[in-house]
Amino acid sequence: LAEQAWQQREQPAVTTDGHRIEIAANLGNTADTAAAVAAGAEGVGLLRTEFVFMEQGREPSLQQQVAQYQQAFSALAGRPLVARTLDVGGDKPLPYWPLPKEDNPFLGVRGIRLCMQRPELLETQLRALLTAAGSEPLRIMFPMVADIAEWRFGKALFDNLQAEIGAPNVQLGMMVEVPSAALNAARFAKEADFFSIGTNDLTQYTLAADRGNGALASLSDGLHPAVLRLMAMTVEAAHAEGKWVGMCGELGADPQALPILLGLGLDEISVSPKRLPRVKARVREFSLSQCKQLAARALTADSAGAVRALTGATP
Ligand code: PEP
Numbered sequence: 001l002a003e004q005a006w007q008q009r010e011q012p013a014v015t016t017d018g019h020r021i022e023i024a025a026n027l028g029n030t031a032d033t034a035a036a037v038a039a040g041a042e043g044v045g046l047l048r049t050e051f052v053f054m055e056q057g058r059e060p061s062l063q064q065q066v067a068q069y070q071q072a073f074s075a076l077a078g079r080p081l082v083a084r085t086l087d088v089g090g091d092k093p094l095p096y097w098p099l100p101k102e103d104n105p106f107l108g109v110r111g112i113r114l115c116m117q118r119p120e121l122l123e124t125q126l127r128a129l130l131t132a133a134g135s136e137p138l139r140i141m142f143p144m145v146a147d148i149a150e151w152r153f154g155k156a157l158f159d160n161l162q163a164e165i166g167a168p169n170v171q172l173g174m175m176v177e178v179p180s181a182a183l184n185a186a187r188f189a190k191e192a193d194f195f196s197i198g199t200n201d202l203t204q205y206t207l208a209a210d211r212g213n214g215a216l217a218s219l220s221d222g223l224h225p226a227v228l229r230l231m232a233m234t235v236e237a238a239h240a241e242g243k244w245v246g247m248c249g250e251l252g253a254d255p256q257a258l259p260i261l262l263g264l265g266l267d268e269i270s271v272s273p274k275r276l277p278r279v280k281a282r283v284r285e286f287s288l289s290q291c292k293q294l295a296a297r298a299l300t301a302d303s304a305g306a307v308r309a310l311t312g313a314t315p
C-alpha cells in the first residue's frame with residue numbers, strides 16, 4: 001500500500017465521488033521545499049518561519065530573509081506558499097530578544113501579540129515575503145490571532161507594504177488556533193482571505209490541556225467534539241464569505257481524522273512531507289457524501305473516544 005501511495009504521489013487527492021482536496025506540506029525550513037514537492041506536495045501549507053530568526057544569534061537582515069523565501073518559491077515552481085509570520089514568545093524565546101518572564105507563557109505575549117510590541121520586526125518580515133514573492137502565489141498568515149484588533153494591526157501593516165511593493169498574487173489570512181477566533185470566525189471571514197486551522201493549539205486551548213504535557217495526552221485529542229464544533233464553525237463562516245480553509249495542525253495527518261475533516265469541508269490539508277503520499281492515498285478511499293454523514297455524527301458525539309469509535313466503523 002505504501003508503495004502504491006508513493007507511485008501515485010503526483011496525482012491529486014480526489015474522493016471516489018470526485019471531490020478534490022489540496023494536500024500541502026508543513027515545513028520548518030525552506031531548504032526542505034524541493035523534497036516536499038518531490039513527495040507530491042501541491043504547495044507549502046505552513047512554513048514555520050521561526051527558523052529564519054533562529055539561525056544566527058541576531059536578527060536576520062532584510063536581504064537574508066528575502067533569500068530564504070526565494071529559495072522556497074523557486075523550488076515550488078508556481079505552487080502556492082503559505083508562510084506564517086514569526087510565532088515566538090512565551091515558551092519559544094529568541095535569544096536576542098529579552099522578554100519578561102511570564103507565569104503562563106502559553107497564555108502570554110506570543111505570536112502576533114509579540115509582533116504588536118515590535119512592529120518593525122513584522123514589517124521587515126512582510127517586506128521580505130512580498131519582495132521574494134514577485135508574482136508567485138504567496139499566502140501570508142498571522143499566528144495566535146485572538147481578537148480582531150490583532151488581525152487589523154497585521155492587515156494594516158500588510159496593506160501599506162503591498163501598496164508600496166505591489167506583489168499581485170498575495171492573500172492575507174490567519175491561523176485559527178485560539179477558540180475566540182473560531183467562535184468569531186464569521187467576523188474575521190469578512191476581512192481575511194483564508195483561514196488555516198492549527199489543531200495543536202486549538203485543542204490545547206479548547207480543552208485547557210498543555211500540548212506538551214504527556215499526562216494529558218488522552219485529553220488532548222483534536223477529534224474531541226468540542227474542537228470539531230469550532231472547526232465546523234470556522235469552515236461554515238469562511239465558506240459563507242467565499243473564503244477557503246486549510247488545516248495545518250497534526251490532526252490533518254491522523255488517519256482516523258481524515259474522513260471527518262473531509263466531511264467538515266476543509267479545502268486544503270497540510271501535513272509533514274513524509275506523511276503526504278499516504279494522506280493523498282487515503283483521501284481516494286472515501287466518498288465525500290459518506291464523510292459528510294460521518295462528520296455530522298461526530299459533531300453530536302459525547303467524547304473524542306466516541307468519535308474515534310465512529311471512524312473505526314467507516315469502510
Ligand atoms: C498549531 O498550533 O496547530 C500549529 C500548526 O502551529 P504550531 O504547531 O507551530 O504551534
Ligand code: MG
Nearest residue numbers: 177198200201
Ligand atoms: Mg500553533
